[in-house]
Amino acid sequence: MRSLTPHAYxxxxxxxxxxxxxxxxxxxxxxxxxxxxxxxxxxxxIGSDPSRQRGFNVGNIDFYLTPKFENVRGLIELVxxxxxxxxxxxxxxxxxxxxxxxxxxxxxxxxxxxxxxxxxxNFHHGAQLQTAINRPRFLDFEDKGGMLPSHxxxxxxxxxxxxxxxxxxxxxxxxxxxxxxxxxxxxxxxxNAAGDNNNGKLIGANLAYQxxxxxxxxxHAYRDTVETYLNGDTSVLVNRNAVTxxxxxxxxxxxxxxxxxxxxxxxxxxxxxxxGAPGKEGDHGSDxxxxxxxxxxxxxxxxxxxxxxxxxxxxxxxxxxDSGQPYKREAAGLRFDWNARTAFKLELTRTHDDxxxxxxxxxxxxxxxxxxKVSYTRLQWQASINF
Amino acid sequence: MKSTILFVVxxxxxxxxxxxxxxxxxxxxxxxxxxxxxxxxxxKTAADGVPLQPLDNTMTQEKFATAILKLPIAKYQVxxxxxxxxxxxxxxTVKNNDAEVIEFVKRTPxxxxxxxxxxxxxxxxxxxx
Numbered sequence: 001m002r003s004l005t006p007h008a009y010x011x012x013x014x015x016x017x018x019x020x021x022x023x024x025x026x027x028x029x030x031x032x033x034x035x036x037x038x039x040x041x042x043x044x045x046i047g048s049d050p051s052r053q054r055g056f057n058v059g060n061i062d063f064y065l066t067p068k069f070e071n072v073r074g075l076i077e078l079v080x081x082x083x084x085x086x087x088x089x090x091x092x093x094x095x096x097x098x099x100x101x102x103x104x105x106x107x108x109x110x111x112x113x114x115x116x117x118x119x120x121x122n123f124h125h126g127a128q129l130q131t132a133i134n135r136p137r138f139l140d141f142e143d144k145g146g147m148l149p150s151h152x153x154x155x156x157x158x159x160x161x162x163x164x165x166x167x168x169x170x171x172x173x174x175x176x177x178x179x180x181x182x183x184x185x186x187x188x189x190x191x192n193a194a195g196d197n198n199n200g201k202l203i204g205a206n207l208a209y210q211x212x213x214x215x216x217x218x219x220h221a222y223r224d225t226v227e228t229y230l231n232g233d234t235s236v237l238v239n240r241n242a243v244t245x246x247x248x249x250x251x252x253x254x255x256x257x258x259x260x261x262x263x264x265x266x267x268x269x270x271x272x273x274x275x276g277a278p279g280k281e282g283d284h285g286s287d288x289x290x291x292x293x294x295x296x297x298x299x300x301x302x303x304x305x306x307x308x309x310x311x312x313x314x315x316x317x318x319x320x321x322d323s324g325q326p327y328k329r330e331a332a333g334l335r336f337d338w339n340a341r342t343a344f345k346l347e348l349t350r351t352h353d354d355x356x357x358x359x360x361x362x363x364x365x366x367x368x369x370x371x372x373k374v375s376y377t378r379l380q381w382q383a384s385i386n387f
Numbered sequence: 388m389k390s391t392i393l394f395v396v397x398x399x400x401x402x403x404x405x406x407x408x409x410x411x412x413x414x415x416x417x418x419x420x421x422x423x424x425x426x427x428x429x430x431k432t433a434a435d436g437v438p439l440q441p442l443d444n445t446m447t448q449e450k451f452a453t454a455i456l457k458l459p460i461a462k463y464q465v466x467x468x469x470x471x472x473x474x475x476x477x478x479x480t481v482k483n484n485d486a487e488v489i490e491f492v493k494r495t496p497x498x499x500x501x502x503x504x505x506x507x508x509x510x511x512x513x514x515x516x
Contacts, residue, residue, distance in 0.1 A: 033471070033477055035468075035471060035472070064471075064472060066471050066475045066476065066477055068475075068477055070438060071433070071436070071438055073475045073476070074475060075474075075475030096475065098475060100432070100433055100436075100438075102433075103431055103432065103433040103434060103435070103436075104430060104431050104432070106432075106474075121473055122469060122473065124472060124473070126472055129468065129469060129472065160430055162425060162430070162431075167430065255459075255462070340461055340464055340465070386468060
């Protein structure tokens with residue numbers, strides 16, 4: 001997330017004006033569809049919470065447009081949020097143009113949310129849409145502690161095929177590969193928004209069977225080559241990781257119950273290219289998963305979730321990222337739908353961090369020894385709307 | 388006695404016809420009745436390359452949602468919020484009455500809607516409910 005600069009503000013305003021004008025030129029579509037989400041809340045940490053949350057906060061304001069020009073469709077999502085220092089940050093989350101490839105499929109060009117599992121592409125930044133306040137931590141966005149490539153830039157083909165009342169849902173994608181972008185004080189997964197840093201591309205697929213009862217079971221996988229450079233200096237390559245993810249998911253959303261289970265297995269191959277960095281050469285296996293269940297009682301919905309990241313400490317893909325830390329978390333919460341567009345939520349999470357040695361880029365290439373295991377509790381409240 | 392029976396039968400027939408609704412489509416469209424649910428839930432967005440434009444009808448929406456979509460209206464609206472946010476789709480346009488639905492379906496390739504009562508002779512009805 002970048003802080004709002006006059007240039008960025010002008011760019012986003014310019015983009016908005018283009019689409020308003022385009023919408024006015026096609027009167028049969030009755031204007032430009034502009035929608036959004038917003039959320040505010042409060043949090044209190046109990047114990048050794050590294051984020052030390054206390055008091056009220058503003059979440060996101062998320063605007064999205066869905067212009068449509070005959071067969072072609074677009075989706076633009078712009079998010080404003082308050083960063084850790086209290087400044088306003090903005091991000092052009094998605095800019096997609098879609099061309100139909102059949103009656104039930106579309107080829108998207110542009111920047112989109114990587115279609116692994118179901119949580120990520122069902123909810124995006126729409127706080128009011130998702131049942132819980134927090135995303136599973138490993139599934140969070142790259143700058144929020146996520147370990148997966150949330151954003152991608154490239155081509156995404158997706159659609160469905162009917163089987164009686166059931167459907168087969170599919171996605172195939174090709175995008176710029178990722179790198180781990182480091183500076184003196186942070187190390188984040190980056191999807192290479194301005195162009196790929198190498199010839200390795202992110203290639204992935206997602207295939208699921210959805211019954212008429214709304215039970216969906218699927219498989220997902222992707223492959224990427226992720227390199228870590230020292231503080232943006234492409235002459236200092238710290239490591240190269242052949243990343244392979246394969247897993248499965250289950251999604252069930254009916255009148256009474258909502259159940260989501262997702263599993264991600266990583267089989268990565270690390271090449272260590274700089275002395276002093278953590279990790280070992282060779283193959284490494286890690287597993288990330290979560291399971292969440294909620295039950296609707298008219299406007300009320302209690303829910304429970306457990307999630308875990310079991311990471312191979314010698315896997316340089318994980319130990320090169322600030323977020324690449326093993327953990328386990330339990331969450332219990334309650335959602336109340338005030339009306340169709342407003343939700344209030346209360347959530348209690350208990351997190352157990354089990355740190356591993358991490359890459360240190362504060363002064364050349366080094367290793368920060370793992371800290372102690374720590375557990376902490378957080379109580380959060382949120383009000384969210386969609387419009 | 389005979390006249391009483393005839394009266395009762397006529398009343399039943401009239402009551403049935405009065406409550407029947409129909410799905411109407413723009414002439415020349417090739418869609419089948421079993422595709423209607425998928426169209427209204429955003430799973431099928433075109434028919435032989437012609438973009439589909441389904442319409443909701445305020446007067447009959449609850450009946451359509453129950454009989455064809457098999458969903459409460461609130462759930463239907465949530466599905467469309469997700470569809471818009473995820474897939475860039477636009478929810479069906481809501482018309483206020485049969486006349487508005489008929490007028491739009493007549494002039495718009497790819498349009499379909501539902502009305503209370505019989506379809507006009509120049510429009511195709513593909514489903515009664």
